[in-house]
Amino acid sequence: MDIIETINKRRSIRSFKPDPVPQDVLRKIVEAALRSPSASNSQPWEIAVAGGTKLAAIKQACLENAKNKPCLDVPIPWKYPEPWSSRQAAVMAGILEKLGIAREDKQKRFEFGLEAHRLWGAPSCIYIMIERSFYLADGTTNVWNLFDCGLITQNILLLATSYGLGSIPAIQTVFYPDIIRKILDIPDSKLIILGIPIGYIDSGNSVNQLQTSREKLEKVARFYE
Ligand SMILES: Cc1cc2nc3c(=O)[nH]c(=O)nc-3n(C[C@H](O)[C@H](O)[C@H](O)COP(=O)(O)O)c2cc1C
Numbered sequence: 386m387d388i389i390e391t392i393n394k395r396r397s398i399r400s401f402k403p404d405p406v407p408q409d410v411l412r413k414i415v416e417a418a419l420r421s422p423s424a425s426n427s428q429p430w431e432i433a434v435a436g437g438t439k440l441a442a443i444k445q446a447c448l449e450n451a452k453n454k455p456c457l458d459v460p461i462p463w464k465y466p467e468p469w470s471s472r473q474a475a476v477m478a479g480i481l482e483k484l485g486i487a488r489e490d491k492q493k494r495f496e497f498g499l500e501a502h503r504l505w506g507a508p509s510c511i512y513i514m515i516e517r518s519f520y521l522a523d524g525t526t527n528v529w530n531l532f533d534c535g536l537i538t539q540n541i542l543l544l545a546t547s548y549g550l551g552s553i554p555a556i557q558t559v560f561y562p563d564i565i566r567k568i569l570d571i572p573d574s575k576l577i578i579l580g581i582p583i584g585y586i587d588s589g590n591s592v593n594q595l596q597t598s599r600e601k602l603e604k605v606a607r608f609y610e
Contacts (some may be wrong), residue, residue, distance in 0.1 A: 398551030400590035507582030
């Protein structure tokens, strides 16, 4: 698959088959993604790949904790201003439409929300972490760590696509980082930035057919000659 085809084919998957992904495929994806660029080649990322009983324990504990407020290591604003808020609303509307859930059906929306804690059924999850002392080094917040994590994340997503797998970068998977740290025996010094559930795509679920929109090239880019 060439790179443009891979970029166009990738989309966020919100229903996975339970079939496990072979360990060697997960290793190849993470190893290739380590070629991602980073500021001064600092390679701030650390990766934890969870599956099997460990991931089952994380899913269970997160589900049990689901009524509690999220406690992200790197906070996100819960209210977006415009125009970003409309884009966020459009994604949610698209997901609900594919699932046949009415906007006002709070119970069904709540139930689908819980799917995030089940990682939408994914058999594996790749967690991206950084070291707290580097993130807060030299009296600043080193946002470039997060920038670099974005680069490796996108490469993992594209590699997953090229291996015929589905994936989704998801903040919802790291709502309770203490649970993940405890079960995977990760020290408190590591911030867990993002989880990427990964697995085979459940093509029978129409939620996976969602094709999100993008702003037109002319709206977001200018070309100067
Ligand atoms: C940093 C990041 C965090 C995200 N977190 C979530 C999430 O918690 N739950 C979710 O359903 N989608 C999440 N997404 C997926 C986005 O909704 C998705 O990328 C966007 O709507 C574009 O759709 P596409 O990935 O199918 O192209 C996240 C994406 C990124 C890049």
